[in-house]
Amino acid sequence: MKHHHRLIFKALIDAVKWHLIVRNVAEAVTPPKTRKVEMKTWDNEQVKIFLDVSKDSSYYPIFLTAINTGMRRGGVLGLRWQDIDFDNNIIYVRQSLQEVKKVGLTFKEPKSGKSRSISITPSLAKELKKIYKQQLTDKHLFGQGYQDLDLVFAQKNGKPIQPTEMARNYRKMVETSGLPYIRFHDLRHTHATLMLKQGIHPKVVSERLGHSTIGNTMDTYTHVLPK
Known part of the structure; x- marks a missing residue:
């Protein structure tokens, strides 16, 4: 209104x-x-529990990436191999996968309207490299039937992952874990909250999240900033 x-x-x-x-x-x-809707997040221990429970899920690498980068769902699902610099462990957010009514899945520019870079840990980079090796096997199996869109997170045949299917599995994993339910988008808030509680400068967090100004970050997360 x-x-x-x-x-x-x-x-x-x-x-x-x-x-x-x-x-x-x-x-x-x-x-x-x-x-204002009250923000719901997990603490470190709850994150560990969720990741442990979802370890065998085919969507586990997506959950891990979202928690470790603070990327939005569309940004994670739209991530391409050309957007990852493994030499320096940096992800570049350059496109987003969106589900549009009567159109289907489509790729758009990031919500902020510009690309940004996010540094990642060696452990996350290792997980992503495992996916790359598996995709090489899938390409060989499917041959010409493989739709190569250069996507990091894709179906076995290379096609984009359906956001609704992934979200359904995410909800199932949360229910299995016994943790209080938070939306997939709240993994982004969880990432930011954990960083700020660790004393990471708000400017760094703001740039990772792709906020237009540090003021936006401060307004959203003031309640979790160290005194």
Whole structure:
């Protein structure tokens, strides 16, 4: 409702400026206050429990990457091999996989509108290299039937992973773990929260998350910053 009010308010401001109307009636309306949804995250121990339970899931590398990088779901599923620098252990977020109604799966630029780099740990790099070796085997098995989109996380035939299927498995893994449920997107918040609690500078966290300003990061995570 608040968003619609902003759109109408701006449209009528332009209409007054262009002498189409004499008054912006949206000025007489008080929009509702924004209600902040309480952020839910896991602590270090809960993260370990979840990763241990989901170890045998085919989506485990996706969960691991999301937790270790703070990338959005679309960014993880849209990650390509050309976007990974294994020499320096850096991931470049350059595209996002999105599910669009009546269109299907499509690739778009990141939500921030620009690419960014994220440093990764040697252990995560090792897991990603395992996937690369497995994909070489899959390419050999499928031959011309393999759809090579250069995706890091793909189906056996190379096609993009269905976000809804992955999300369904994620929910199942959380239920199996017995942990309090948090959304897949909350793995991003968990990553940021754990970094800030460890004393990592908010500017570093902000750049990893792809926030436009450090103020955005501070507003979102002030409650977890060390005193």
